[in-house]
Amino acid sequence: MNVSRPLTRRLPLYLNYLKTHREEYPYNISSRELAKALGLGEVLVRKDLAKVTSGGRAKTGHVCENLIADIEAFLNYNQMTDAILVGAGKLGQALLGYSGFEKVGLNILAGFDIAVSKKQMAGSKPVYPMSQLESFCRKHNVRLGIITVPPDQAQVVCYALISSGILAIWNFAPVHLDAPVDVLIQNENLAASLTALRMNMEARFPNPQDP
Amino acid sequence: MNVSRPLTRRLPLYLNYLKTHREEYPYNISSRELAKALGLGEVLVRKDLAKVTSGGRAKTGHVCENLIADIEAFLNYNQMTDAILVGAGKLGQALLGYSGFEKVGLNILAGFDIAVSKKQMAGSKPVYPMSQLESFCRKHNVRLGIITVPPDQAQVVCYALISSGILAIWNFAPVHLDAPVDVLIQNENLAASLTALRMNMEARFPNPQDP
DNA sequence: TAGATTGTTAATCGATTAACAATC
DNA sequence: TAGATTGTTAATCGATTAACAATC
Numbered sequence: 337m338n339v340s341r342p343l344t345r346r347l348p349l350y351l352n353y354l355k356t357h358r359e360e361y362p363y364n365i366s367s368r369e370l371a372k373a374l375g376l377g378e379v380l381v382r383k384d385l386a387k388v389t390s391g392g393r394a395k396t397g398h399v400c401e402n403l404i405a406d407i408e409a410f411l412n413y414n415q416m417t418d419a420i421l422v423g424a425g426k427l428g429q430a431l432l433g434y435s436g437f438e439k440v441g442l443n444i445l446a447g448f449d450i451a452v453s454k455k456q457m458a459g460s461k462p463v464y465p466m467s468q469l470e471s472f473c474r475k476h477n478v479r480l481g482i483i484t485v486p487p488d489q490a491q492v493v494c495y496a497l498i499s500s501g502i503l504a505i506w507n508f509a510p511v512h513l514d515a516p517v518d519v520l521i522q523n524e525n526l527a528a529s530l531t532a533l534r535m536n537m538e539a540r541f542p543n544p545q546d547p
Numbered sequence: 548m549n550v551s552r553p554l555t556r557r558l559p560l561y562l563n564y565l566k567t568h569r570e571e572y573p574y575n576i577s578s579r580e581l582a583k584a585l586g587l588g589e590v591l592v593r594k595d596l597a598k599v600t601s602g603g604r605a606k607t608g609h610v611c612e613n614l615i616a617d618i619e620a621f622l623n624y625n626q627m628t629d630a631i632l633v634g635a636g637k638l639g640q641a642l643l644g645y646s647g648f649e650k651v652g653l654n655i656l657a658g659f660d661i662a663v664s665k666k667q668m669a670g671s672k673p674v675y676p677m678s679q680l681e682s683f684c685r686k687h688n689v690r691l692g693i694i695t696v697p698p699d700q701a702q703v704v705c706y707a708l709i710s711s712g713i714l715a716i717w718n719f720a721p722v723h724l725d726a727p728v729d730v731l732i733q734n735e736n737l738a739a740s741l742t743a744l745r746m747n748m749e750a751r752f753p754n755p756q757d758p
Numbered sequence: 759t760a761g762a763t764t765g766t767t768a769a770t771c772g773a774t775t776a777a778c779a780a781t782c
Numbered sequence: 783t784a785g786a787t788t789g790t791t792a793a794t795c796g797a798t799t800a801a802c803a804a805t806c
Contacts, residue, residue: 342773344746348739353723356698366787374723379775386789394782394787411742412749426641431737433637436698436721440738441745480748487567487647504748506741510647512564512585520751522744526642526735527651528559530717531622533733534652535555537691537715538623540731553797577763590799597765605763605806 343384344411348440349374350384351407354400366397416443418478419506422493423485424449424463427508431484433459445476450489466496473500480504487511494521555622557595559651560585562618565611577608627654629689630717633704634696635660635674638719642695644670656687661700677707684711691715698722705732 353373354365361369371381385392389406392398408414416438421428424447431437432447447463456463464472472478481497483490483505490509497505504520507513510527564584565576572580582592596603600617603609619625627649632639635658642648643658658674667674675683683689692708694701694716701720708716715731718724721738 339746339750340773341743341747344743345736345739348721348736348742349723352721356722368787377775380773382788383774383790392788394780394789395785396782397787412745417745417748426637426644430637430641434737436738437741440742442741479752479754480745503752504744506744510559510563511567512560520744520748522740522747524737524740525556525559526645527647528556529733529735530648530653531559531651532552532555533715533717533731534623534628534691535550536552536733537628537731539550541690541714543690551797579763588799591797593764594766594798603764605765605804606761607806608763 343387346376346384347388347407347411350381351404351411354404354407358400361400364397364399365403367392369397411441413439413441416441417480418476419444419480419482420469420473420478421447421482421484422449422466422469422497423447423483423489423509424452424458425484425486428482428484429458431482431508432461432463442480444482445478446472448472469496470500473497473502478502480506483507483509483513485509554595554598557587558599558618558622561592561595562615562622565615565618569611572611575608575610576614578603580608622652624650624652627652628691629687630655630691630693631680631684631689632658632693632695633660633677633680633708634658634694634700634720635663635669636695636697639693639695640669642693643672643674653691655693656689657683659683680707681711684708684713689713691717693717693719694724695719 350370353370367382367385368378371378385398388410389398389403391402391406419442421432421444424432428447432444437444444461447458447461448466448469449463450466452463452465454465479502481502483493485493487509490507490511491513494505494513494515498515498519507521507523510525513521515521561581564581578593578596579589582589596609599621600609600614602613602617630653632643632655639658643655648655655672658669658672659677659680660674661677663674663676665676690713692713694704696704698720701718701722702724705716705724705726709726709730718732718734721736724732726732
């Protein structure tokens with residue numbers, strides 16, 4: 337099926353809105369209502385929903401509970417993906433401790449860090465020394481790795497993950513990672529994201545104090 | 548000028564690569580080399596660079612130092628933007644303590660949190676009680692706000708920021724924020740981002756254990 | 759000069775929007 | 783039936799890629 341990237345970014349928004357506004361739509365919701373609430377195009381939402389559910393009915397719209405279930409099924413939120421995280425600094429700990437990931441099918445089994453010489457805890461998650469990375473990944477058949485180390489260590493960690501059998505990497509270090517084409521890398525570059533926001537802000541609200 | 552969003556996401560990548568690979572390109576670099584290193588299309592890179600610099604010369608390519616300076620100027624990395632952050636939990640503290648933001652023109656002046664009754668420190672940054680949010684923003688003429696509170700508090704915080712004169716919001720809470728159209732909102736939805744990665748991973752590497 | 763490399767103009771592609779048809 | 787709402791087919795738009803021209 338054709339699962340476009342924009343779609344996979346919007347579906348969680350729909351889902352989240354539906355879940356947090358159950359009182360307002362006790363039984364059904366139309367794609368127009370959903371579109372308006374999220375500030376999106378009506379037809380876009382309709383098309384998106386058509387891709388994930390067959391429950392839309394003329395005149396009544398979508399039954400909320402069914403729609404929620406269909407989106408969750410489409411996004412595989414029921415089926416958990418195991419992951420490990422490397423780099424238990426502030427950001428790493430924030431991610432390790434974030435309870436929201438469980439609801440979206442992510443189960444972070446453990447963290448790893450060079451500054452750790454024996455098992456420690458970060459919240460409810462264990463943090464192990466780097467030396468145990470590969471054996472842990474192999475043992476638990478982990479396919480997804482999260483990198484939250486400083487930029488200068490990211491590439492080394494990336495290679496370590498790959499040789500531990502990791503297939504996909506969620507990279508928070510603001511560097512480009514070199515990796516074989518058959519390894520999936522997604523960069524979560526906060527600095528780049530922020531820059532986009534700043535540029536947009538300056539374009540829309542020129543600062544009178546600036547040249 | 549036409550500053551497309553994809554462009555503002557790629558420029559920091561170019562910049563970062565150039566800065567971290569100075570030894571490999573002691574004097575100049577061609578767009579082909581840059582494209583190959585980052586796994587992007589050659590023409591795409593050339594076009595991007597043409598938008599931000601006039602320094603490209605046939606046969607020699609771009610002088611690295613000039614290119615770096617031009618990209619930085621284009622992205623306004625010299626001119627700092629003040630910001631405040633609301634929600635000094637783990638993620639909030641991670642962002643408050645992240646030194647990389649300064650290099651991209653972001654200066655987080657302070658954090659705010661409901662759980663704080665008088666000024667505290669988180670790393671080198673002060674954290675104030677929420678009651679001081681508006682006066683602080685007005686006093687320092689802050690235009691950018693960062694939301695790192697739990698989802699159920701995000702909307703209230705959003706309104707508080709807007710009534711404090713904030714023009715743009717970088718939202719890390721996984722909820723859609725309702726705001727006037729003249730307020731710029733950028734969502735950094737980690738769960739949605741992760742979902743996109745998972746979907747991609749499942750499509751490329753179907754898990755034999757799954758149905 | 760010849761060849762590498764930039765810059766530009768035209769073609770393609772994918773996603774969004776608009777217009778319309780179908781249905782409850 | 784009439785009207786609201788979905789679903790689909792065609793048009794538009796923006797970004798990327800391909801082909802070509804210019805230049806050092």
